[in-house]
Every structure is written in structure tokens, then in C-alpha cells.
Amino acid sequence: MLYFSKLRVFSVLIFTLIISYFTISNFTKVDDEFFSKNIKLGLDLQGGSYLLLEIDNEPVITQRLQSKVLEFKKFFKDKDIKVRNFVIEDKSIIFDVENTKIEDVKSLLDNDKSEINPYFQQYKSHQFNIENMDTSFKLEFSDYGLVLLKNSSLDQAIEIVRRRVDEVGTNEPNILKRGNDRILVELPGLDDPGRIKSLLGKTANLTFQFISSSSEESFGTEKLSFEDGSSEAIVSKRIVLSGDNLMDAKPTMNNQTNETVVSFSLDRVGAKKFGKATSNGVGKRLAIVLDGKIISAPEVREPIIGGNGQISGNFTFQSATDLALLLRSGALPAPLNIIEERTVGPDLGKDSINAGIMSLIIGFILVVAFMFYKYRFFGLIANLALISNLFLLVGILTLFEATLTLPGIAGIILTVGMAVDANVLIFERIKEELKNENNSIVAFDSGYTKSRTTILDANITTLIAAVILFFMGSGPIKGFSITLGVGILTTLFSVYFIARLITAYYVIKNKHKEKLI
Amino acid sequence: MKTIYFNKFYKSFNILSGILIIASLVFLVFKGLNFGVDFKGGTLIELRTDKSSANITKIRDSFNQMNLGDVSVKNFGNETDFVVKFEKQNSNDPQFIEEIKTKLSNSIGTVDFRRVENVGPKVSTELLRSGVIAIALSLAAMLLYIWIRFEWQFSLGAILALFHDVIITLGVFSVFSLEINLSIVAAVLTIVGYSMNDTVVIFDRVRENLRKYADVKIFELTNISINETLSRTIITSVTTLLALLSIFIFGGEILKGFSLAMILGVIFGTYSSIYIANPVLVSLKVSQRTIVKEEKE
Numbered sequence: 001m002l003y004f005s006k007l008r009v010f011s012v013l014i015f016t017l018i019i020s021y022f023t024i025s026n027f028t029k030v031d032d033e034f035f036s037k038n039i040k041l042g043l044d045l046q047g048g049s050y051l052l053l054e055i056d057n058e059p060v061i062t063q064r065l066q067s068k069v070l071e072f073k074k075f076f077k078d079k080d081i082k083v084r085n086f087v088i089e090d091k092s093i094i095f096d097v098e099n100t101k102i103e104d105v106k107s108l109l110d111n112d113k114s115e116i117n118p119y120f121q122q123y124k125s126h127q128f129n130i131e132n133m134d135t136s137f138k139l140e141f142s143d144y145g146l147v148l149l150k151n152s153s154l155d156q157a158i159e160i161v162r163r164r165v166d167e168v169g170t171n172e173p174n175i176l177k178r179g180n181d182r183i184l185v186e187l188p189g190l191d192d193p194g195r196i197k198s199l200l201g202k203t204a205n206l207t208f209q210f211i212s213s214s215s216e217e218s219f220g221t222e223k224l225s226f227e228d229g230s231s232e233a234i235v236s237k238r239i240v241l242s243g244d245n246l247m248d249a250k251p252t253m254n255n256q257t258n259e260t261v262v263s264f265s266l267d268r269v270g271a272k273k274f275g276k277a278t279s280n281g282v283g284k285r286l287a288i289v290l291d292g293k294i295i296s297a298p299e300v301r302e303p304i305i306g307g308n309g310q311i312s313g314n315f316t317f318q319s320a321t322d323l324a325l326l327l328r329s330g331a332l333p334a335p336l337n338i339i340e341e342r343t344v345g346p347d348l349g350k351d352s353i354n355a356g357i358m359s360l361i362i363g364f365i366l367v368v369a370f371m372f373y374k375y376r377f378f379g380l381i382a383n384l385a386l387i388s389n390l391f392l393l394v395g396i397l398t399l400f401e402a403t404l405t406l407p408g409i410a411g412i413i414l415t416v417g418m419a420v421d422a423n424v425l426i427f428e429r430i431k432e433e434l435k436n437e438n439n440s441i442v443a444f445d446s447g448y449t450k451s452r453t454t455i456l457d458a459n460i461t462t463l464i465a466a467v468i469l470f471f472m473g474s475g476p477i478k479g480f481s482i483t484l485g486v487g488i489l490t491t492l493f494s495v496y497f498i499a500r501l502i503t504a505y506y507v508i509k510n511k512h513k514e515k516l517i
Numbered sequence: 518m519k520t521i522y523f524n525k526f527y528k529s530f531n532i533l534s535g536i537l538i539i540a541s542l543v544f545l546v547f548k549g550l551n552f553g554v555d556f557k558g559g560t561l562i563e564l565r566t567d568k569s570s571a572n573i574t575k576i577r578d579s580f581n582q583m584n585l586g587d588v589s590v591k592n593f594g595n596e597t598d599f600v601v602k603f604e605k606q607n608s609n610d611p612q613f614i615e616e617i618k619t620k621l622s623n624s625i626g627t628v629d630f631r632r633v634e635n636v637g638p639k640v641s642t643e644l645l646r647s648g649v650i651a652i653a654l655s656l657a658a659m660l661l662y663i664w665i666r667f668e669w670q671f672s673l674g675a676i677l678a679l680f681h682d683v684i685i686t687l688g689v690f691s692v693f694s695l696e697i698n699l700s701i702v703a704a705v706l707t708i709v710g711y712s713m714n715d716t717v718v719i720f721d722r723v724r725e726n727l728r729k730y731a732d733v734k735i736f737e738l739t740n741i742s743i744n745e746t747l748s749r750t751i752i753t754s755v756t757t758l759l760a761l762l763s764i765f766i767f768g769g770e771i772l773k774g775f776s777l778a779m780i781l782g783v784i785f786g787t788y789s790s791i792y793i794a795n796p797v798l799v800s801l802k803v804s805q806r807t808i809v810k811e812e813k814e
Contacts, residue, residue, distance in 0.1 A: 044771075052640065198611035338609050339637035348563065348631040355769035363763030367756045374752060407700055410764050410772055414707070414779070417760025418714075421753040425718065428749045454721040457666060458714040464658045465710030469703055472651035474644075477703045484707065 002445050002504040012497045016388055019395035026398055039398045042405035043186060044476050045353050047346035049193040051185040052178065053161070053200060053336045060153050060334045061091050061141065068139075069093055081105060092140035099135060106132060109139075150180045153333040158183050161336070163329035164199050183336070191345045195322070203291050203335050204326040206243030208274070209235045211285040211297050227293045227313065235287045235294070240277040245270025249327035251320035254310065260320045262311040264327065271307025279303035288313070290323075342475075356409035363413045364390075371420055375427060378503070378517050382423040385499035389419050392490040397483065405479030415487030421458065422495040425451045430517055440516050444507045448500065455495075463488050521747070523791055524740040527799065530792040534681060541688020548691050553698035554602060554634050556648070558641035560585075562601045562617070563593060563632035571625045576601065579624040583617060594770040598631075606635045648702040652683070655709045663713075667720060668807055674797030675716045678789040682712045686781045700775040708782030711757070715750065715790040722746050723798065727805050735803050739795040754787045 022037055030036040043050050065088045072093070076083045081104060085096045097105045109130050127145035131138040141149065154177060161183055165173045174186035187196065212221045212234045219238040226232070249264040266274055278286070278300050287297040288311050296313035315323065368386065372379040393412060397404060430447030437443040466488065469481035510516065554561045566576075576599055577590045586604030593600040607613045614633055621628050636644075656679055663672040683705055690697060722742040730738065743750075758780060765776040 054639075192615075194611045194615050201609060201611055337637075338635075340640045341633065341635040343630075343633045345629070345631045347565075347629070352769055352771065355767060355772075359763045359767035359772075362767055363760040366759040366763060370752075370756055370759060406769075406771060407703060407775065410768065410775060413760050413764050413768075414757070417757035418711070418753070420756050421714075421749075424749050424752045424756075428746070428752075432745065454718055457717045457721060461659060461662060461713035461717060462707075462710035464662060465655050465706045465713075468651055468655045468658065469706050472647050472654070473699070473703065477699050480700075480703050 002441060002448070002500075002507065004501055004504060009501060012501060016392065016498065019399065020388070020391035022395040022398040023391045026394070037398050037401065039394065040401050040403045041349075041353075042403045042408065042476055042479050043188060043342070043349075044344050044406045045349050045356075045404065046188055047191055047344050047349035048186065048188040049190045049196070050340075050342040050475065051187070051193065051197070051200070051338055052340035053183045053185065054339045055150070055153060055157055055181045055183075055333075056335045056337055057150055057153060057181060058091075058334075060149065061146075062088060064149060065091070065093055076105075079104075079108065081108075090140075092138050094136060094138050096135050097137060102132070102135060105137065106130075109137075147180060154180060154183070156333045157336065160330050160332050161185065161200060164325065165196065167325045167329060168196060168199065170196070182339075189346070191343065193341065193343055197338060197341075199322060199326065200336055201338065202326055202332075204243065204329070204331045205291050206246070206327060206331070207289045208240040208242075208277075209238065209287050209289055210240065210277075210281055211287050212236045213284065224287070224289060224292060224294050227290070227295050233287060233294060233297060235289070240286070241266070241270055241274050243327060243331050245273070246327055249324040251315070251317060251324050252310075254312065257312070259312055260315045260317050261313075262315065262320050262324045262327070264309055264311065264324075266307040266309075268307075271305070274307065274309070275303060275305040279305075295323075352406045353409075356406060360409060360413050360416070364416050367416055367420060375517070377506075378423075378427055381499050381502050381506075382420055382427075384502065385423060385494040386416065386419055388498050389487075389490050389494035390416065392494060393483065393487050396486055396490065402482050402486075403479055404483075405476035407476045408479030408483045411480045411483030411487060415484065415491065418462070419487065419491040419494070422455045422491060423499055425455055425458075426495070426499075427517060434517070440511050440513075441507060444503065444516075455492075459488050459492060520740075520744050522740060523743050523795075524736055524799075527792065527796045530788075531796055534685075534789075534793060537685050537688070538681060541684050541691070544688050544691040545684075548694075550687065550691055550697045551694045552645070553696045554606075554636045554641070555698045556641050556645040558606060558636050558638040559602060559604045560606045560636075561632070561634040562614075562630055564599055564601065564621075565629045565631055566597050566599070566625060567627040568597075571597070571628075573599065575625055576621075579621055580617075583620060585617075598770075606637055644699065648699070651702060652705055652709070655706050656680075656683075659709060659713050663717070663720075666717075667724065668803075670798060670801040670803050670807060671720050671724075673801070674794040675713060675720065677797055678716050678786075678793040679709055679712055681789045681793050682708055682782055682785040685785050686778055689781055690778070695777070696774055698774065700772070701778050704775045704778035704782065707779060708786060711783060712786030712789060715753075715786050716794045718749065719743060719746050719790055719794065723795075723803075724808060727803070727808050731805050736799050739798055743791055743795065750787060750790070754783060757783050 025036055026038050028036075069086050069088065072083070072095070073086070081101045082098050083095050083105070085094070087094050109128075125144040126142055127148075128139040129142045158175060158177060162175050165175060165185065165187070170187050171189045173188075174184075176184045178184045185196075185200070187193065190196070219236055221234050221236055223232055223234055245266050247265050247267050247270075249262055252261060252263045253259070254261045281300050282302065283300065285297045285299050288295045295311060298312065311323070364386075368383045371382050371386075375382065390412070393415065396402075426447055429451040430444055433443040433447045433450070434440065437446070463485060466481045466485035470478060470485065473481055507516065573590050573592060577588060580588045580590065580601055580603065584605075588601065588603040591600050592598070614630070614635075618628065618630060656676065659679060660672055660676045663675045686705065686708060689695075690701070719742055722745055723739060726733070726738050726742050726745075733741070761776050761780045761783065764772050765780065768776060
């Protein structure tokens with residue numbers, strides 16, 4: 001165990017130097033992208049906001065079922081089967097079939113090739129689970145159908161969330177999918193997430209609907225309240241125009257009223273629809289509805305044909321800016337709920353870094369001093385291994401751009417404390433071997449050999465704990481498991497390559513000396 | 518070095534450990550653990566006040582007027598810093614935190630919110646579940662690893678030592694109502710790793726000595742092995758404790774609970790490697806035949 005070939009010595013040196021370089025690159029500025037890597041600081045160290053959003057898919061499910069009902073009605077009509085009493089209840093569609101056609105309906109629903117089973121060809125699975133009692137049928141989404149639905153609404157939502165966050169212009173946001181109904185948003189450097197939260201909390205479903213003058217509206221009416229809660233109005237359920245037709249929106253000043261408004265422009269289809277509706281509706285009041293609340297309901301004085309319009313509604317410049325942003329970025333497929341929020345101010349982050357570095361330095365000094373006191377010259381070797389271990393650890397974290405968190409720093413300090421264990425095991429073993437062995441080279445060699453399995457066993461157990469933490473933990477805790485795990489690997493390297501190399505040179509040179517260790 | 522007769526005290530320390538474990542379990546069952554917002558849900562605000570005249574009572578009074586459910590206020594580090602925890606969490610209302618801040622400023626002057634954590638009931642339940650799973654998984658993984666590397670008697674001894682450490686550490690947290698949060702779970706897992714590490718070192722030596730000395734009784738043999746590895750045990754515990762003490766004293770308030778749990782764990786882990794893991798080998802009458810038989814197969 002004490003022999004090193006020249007090539008090996010060379011490669012150990014080169015490897016250590018290259019990795020250590022990346023530790024140093026954290027403190028220097030180089031113009032090259034690869035060579036100026038910095039360790040990434042977690043939100044708990046640099047300050048920032050962590051938001052976990054969950055999609056409320058229920059409205060989407062109801063919506064899909066509603067459109068499915070229309071599809072079914074048409075489908076059975078074409079097949080000349082009478083179905084009636086369609087209801088959507090408890091996330092399922094229920095309908096009745098005439099007595100003689102029960103079997104027909106069953107086989108149609110089961111038929112893999114029919115167009116009401118659109119998923120089957122592609123996924124070999126049905127979109128719905130079907131229950132049949134006498135003449136009544138009950139259809140609800142199968143697990144697979146639900147997963148597909150959730151995935152598609154998550155994909156849409158994440159796109160909208162990204163647009164909204166980008167529009168606010170925060171520093172390097174991180175937006176990730178979590179499971180099939182959650183979105184993780186990390187906003188470094190943001191200490192007050194209030195604005196982003198209010199932007200993400202809105203579905204931003206914009207519709208234009210006429211205020212109903214008479215109750216005999218063919219599409220039905222609904223009672224909606226105004227945004228400011230002042231009053232209510234009856235509006236027609238017929239949607240003149242929705243936010244989908246919006247091309248652009250921005251906050252502007254209305255010169256006549258001196259009021260902040262949101263100006264919008266419509267696409268070609270939207271402009272046509274809007275022109276037609278406003279031509280027919282001169283004199284009526286047109287309600288502008290956002291997420292079920294009326295923002296304002298101005299009177300249509302003349303047809304609006306050009307596809308440009310304005311929304312007024314007691315806006316401040318900020319609220320107009322936000323509304324324009326929401327309209328530009330589009331509506332979410334479903335409401336988002338914020339189910340977890342963690343925000344750390346930049347001050348606390350800085351304090352944490354300082355405290356972390358302070359305790360690292362002090363912990364390091366204590367351990368180094370203790371090792372020197374215990375082993376003298378060999379303590380120095382162990383300490384040298386410890387220093388290179390630290391450089392390797394931080395270097396690797398930097399190279400792979402791992403995220404350093406406060407528990408991560410604790411992991412580094414803990415590594416300092418535990419890393420000496422391997423060298424201690426070896427040194428103690430060598431001491432024992434020297435009792436029965438006069439040839440110090442043989443004693444050192446067998447000291448290394450005999451302690452090897454113990455050291456591996458001991459480190460693998462800690463590594464197992466680190467790996468489990470990595471997979472089960474989140475955020476800062478993940479940072480801890482990374483430093484702990486990488487720390488074990490760099491420890492083994494520094495003990496078996498660096499410390500052993502120095503020990504070997506020393507022992508071979510001083511083999512005739514009494515009491516080596 | 519002089520031999521210390523650890524094995525003389527196997528019985529008495531086993532009784533002590535038994536009492537400690539029962540006491541811990543009693544506390545865990547009847548008093549329970551003080552779960553933080555990570556596992557209970559709710560809101561945590563770390564705030565810094567302008568003047569040192571703002572005291573706990575004042576802050577508690579102003580929070581109590583806001584209808585936030587159960588409010589707890591604690592000093593955090595220095596006298597201008599406080600941690601406030603309450604049940605209510607309303608992360609969907611973007612103004613929720615802002616309103617609290619305004620109301621607070623009106624009653625006690627300028628405050629700076631240094632940290633806000635808002636955890637919904639669904640997330641906290643999931644976090645608790647995955648924490649428990651992580652600890653259970655790590656215990657199972659250790660059991661398996663030792664089983665592969667050693668014989669089942671060793672595996673049993675090591676796992677009993679682990680349970681001992683985890684239960685007593687949690688027991689101390691229960692007795693002193695120390696907060697259990699995500700970092701404590703990380704600490705417990707690391708304790709599991711460390712305690713195992715310590716046990717493995719002694720077990721490796723026991724196994725080696727079993728091969729070497731055919732006629733030494735396991736009672737003596739464990740003592741020889743403990744003594745042979747003793748200076749390593751002490752040195753490693755000391756360096757690890759030095760590092761942890763440094764985190765505890767200088768690492769800031771957030772890491773206090775974590776480092777305390779680790780310090781306790783290292784102490785219990787070192788103790789249990791000697792006084793739990795080894796007596797198990799003795800009572801299972803491990804002998805040279807135990808390992809030779811396995812090796813022949």
C-alpha cells in the first residue's frame with residue numbers, strides 16, 4: 001500500500017490542483033465562462049422567495065365533462081339512440097338510455113375504435129370508467145384520463161406562470177414541475193413576494209358580456225358583483241369576447257378623463273366579433289369581467305371596429321400595469337393555490353453566510369489543533385489531507401454548480417469533524433502493528449491494508465444516510481445531503497491518495513528511525 | 518495502555534439505557550414532540566425590531582389582536598430578534614403578510630421581517646410523512662447493509678443501538694419541548710449514519726478477534742475489541758464534537774436545533790456502540806463458530 005508509481009503521483013497532483021482551482025475561482029474574476037464558475041447559493045443564503053403552487057383542477061374537470069356531454073349528445077344522435085337527462089355530478093357524467101338500447105350503448109362505449117374513445121388508439125387505455133345501472137350510465141375519468149388531463153393543464157399553467165414571472169423581471173427565476181399538479185417557483189433576491197403572489201393567484205379569465213336589460217335572455221343570465229364590492233349587476237351569459245382574442249395590453253393614460261386605463265388590441269377574429277357586437281349593442285352597457293368579477297361596465301356609445309379598446313376601472317398605475325401584464329400573459333387553465341411559501345430576506349442570508357463561514361473556520365482550527373496535539377507530525381499529514389479535502393469538496397460543488405445552503409455549510413463543517421476518522425483509524429492501526437513488527441515499512445503497509453475494510457464500511461453507512469436524505473429531502477436539506485455525500489468521497493480520496501502518498505514518502509525515507517508515529 | 522473493563526458495567530448501563538428508553542417513550546407518547554411549521558403547518562415570521570424596547574409581551578399582545586390562532590413568540594439570538602409562530606396560514610392572500618407587518622409597525626414601531634415561512638396543511642402532512650419514511654428507510658438500509666457485511670447477530674446489535682440513539686435523542690427533544698423541523702430530520706439521519714459508523718468499527722474488530730482467538734469468551738472478546746479501538750473512538754468523537762460545537766456556538770440561531778440534535782446523537786451513538794451493540798453480541802452468544810459457519814457456506 002505504500003508504493004506509488006510516478007504516473008499515479010502525477011495524476012493525483014493534477015486532479016487535486018484542477019479541482020482546487022474551482023474552489024479558488026469562487027473568489028476571483030476570470031472572463032471565461034467555464035473557468036469563472038461560482039458556487040450557487042441557496043435561497044436561504046442569498047435571500048429570496050420559494051413558492052409552491054398547486055393547481056385546482058376541479059374547474060378543468062367540470063369544463064372537460066361539459067364539452068364531453070356535447071360530444072356524446074351529438075354522437076348518440078348520429079347513431080339514432082335516444083339519451084336523456086344528462087347531468088354532471090360529483091366529477092362524473094350521468095345519463096339515461098331507452099330500455100332497448102342499453103346493450104348498444106354499452107358496446108359503443110366499450111368499442112376501442114369509436115371516436116368517443118380517442119385515447120385508446122394511442123395509449124391502449126380508456127379515458128372514462130363506465131358504470132351501468134339499468135338504464136342509467138355513469139362515466140367518470142379513469143386514472144389515466146385524469147393523469148393526462150392534469151398533465152396538460154400543468155403544462156399550460158407552467159407556461160403562463162413563466163410568462164408572468166418573466167414579465168415582472170426578477171433575477172434568474174427557477175420554475176419547475178413538481179408531480180402532476182404542482183409548480184415550484186424560486187425567486188432569488190426577492191424579499192417581498194406580495195406582487196408575484198397576487199399575479200400568480202389570478203386566473204385572469206377576461207370576458208366581455210352585456211349587462212342584461214331584460215330577463216328573457218336566450219343564453220341565460222348570471223348575477224355578478226363588481227370588483228370593488230360596491231354593487232351587483234345581472235349580465236348575460238353570452239360571451240361577446242374573451243381574453244383569448246387579445247393581442248396586446250398596456251397601461252396608458254386616457255387624455256380626456258385623466259385616468260389610468262388599460263389599452264388593448266385584438267386579433268383579426270376578435271376585432272370582427274367585437275365590432276359586430278358593439279354595433280348591435282349601442283346604448284347598452286358592456287361589462288368587462290375578470291375572474292367572475294366586473295371591473296367596469298361602460299356604456300357602448302358607438303361601434304368599436306378597429307380592434308382597439310380601453311378598460312377603465314379606477315386603476316392606479318400599478319394596478320393597471322398588473323392587469324395589462326396578466327392579460328398579455330394569458331389566462332391560467334385553472335386557479336393556482338399557493339400551498340407553501342418560504343421567504344428569506346437578504347440580510348438574514350448574509351448573516352447566515354457569515355455565521356456559517358465563522359463556524360467553519362473555528363471548527364476547522366479546533367480540529368486541526370487537536371490532530372496536531374494528538375499525532376504531531378502525522379497530525380500535520382492528516383491536516384494536510386483535511387485541507388485538500390476541503391478544497392476538493394468546495395471545488396467539486398463549484399464545478400457541478402451545486403447549490404450551497406446553510407445546512408450545506410453545516411455539512412461541510414461536519415465533514416471536517418468526521419473526515420479525520422479515516423486517518424485516525426489508519427494511524428491507530430499502524431501503532432498496533434508497530435508493537436509486533438520491527439520493519440516499519442511492513443507495519444505501515446499492513447496498517448493501511450488492515451484498516452481498509454473498516455474505513456469503507458464506516459463511510460458507506462454515512463453515505464447511505466446521505467443518499468436517502470438526498471432523495472427524501474427538499475431545498476436546504478438537499479444541500480446538506482449533497483455536501484455530506486460528496487464530502488465522504490473527497491475524504492476517501494484525500495486519505496488514500498494524498499495522506500498516504502505523503503506518509504509513504506516519509507516512512508520510506510525514515511524507515512530506520514525509532515518511534516515513527 | 519491500561520485496559521478498561523467496560524464489560525463489568527454492561528448490565529448496569531443496559532438497565533440505565535432501558536430506563537432512558539422507557540422514559541423517552543413515555544414522554545414521546547404523552548407529551549409528544551413540539552413540531553414546527555414544517556410539520557404542523559402555519560406561519561413562522563422571524564422579525565427584527567428597531568428598538569430593544571420592544572419586548573416579547575408587547576409583540577405577543579399585538580399578534581394576539583390579529584386573530585391568527587395560537588401565537589407563540591420567542592426571542593431568537595439577540596434581544597431585538599424574535600420568532601413568531603401561529604397556526605393561521607393564508608399564503609393565497611398576497612396581502613396577508615403585508616397586513617400583519619403594517620399592523621405590527623403601528624403598535625411597536627418599525628419591524629423588519631427577516632424570514633417568512635408559510636406552510637399549508639397538505640404540505641406539512643407530506644413533509645412529516647416523508648421525514649418518517651426517510652428515517653425508517655435509513656434504518657432499514659443500515660440493517661440490510663450490516664446483514665450483508667456481517668452476520669445477523671451483529672445486524673441486530675447495530676440496529677438496537679440505532680433505535681436507542683434515535684429514541685433517546687427524540688426523547689430529549691420532547692422533554693425540553695425543542696422544536697422538530699426539517700433540519701432535525703436531517704440530523705437524525707446523520708446520527709443514524711454516525712452511530713452506525715462507530716458500531717461498525719468496533720464490530721469489525723470483534724470479528725477479526727473472533728478469528729484470532731478461538732478460546733476467548735465473547736464477554737472478554739468484546740472488551741478487548743472495545744479497548745483496541747478506544748483511542749480511535751475517542752479521537753473521532755472529539756473532533757466531530759468540536760466541529761459540531763463550533764456550529765452550535767457560532768453557526769447562528771437557525772442551525773442551533775440541528776447541531777444540538779447532532780451533539781446528543783454523537784454522544785449517545787458513541788455510548789451505544791459500546792454499551793448496546795456489544796452486550797447484544799454477548800447475550801446472543803456469538804462465538805468463533807458464528808462467523809466460521811457463515812464463511813464456510
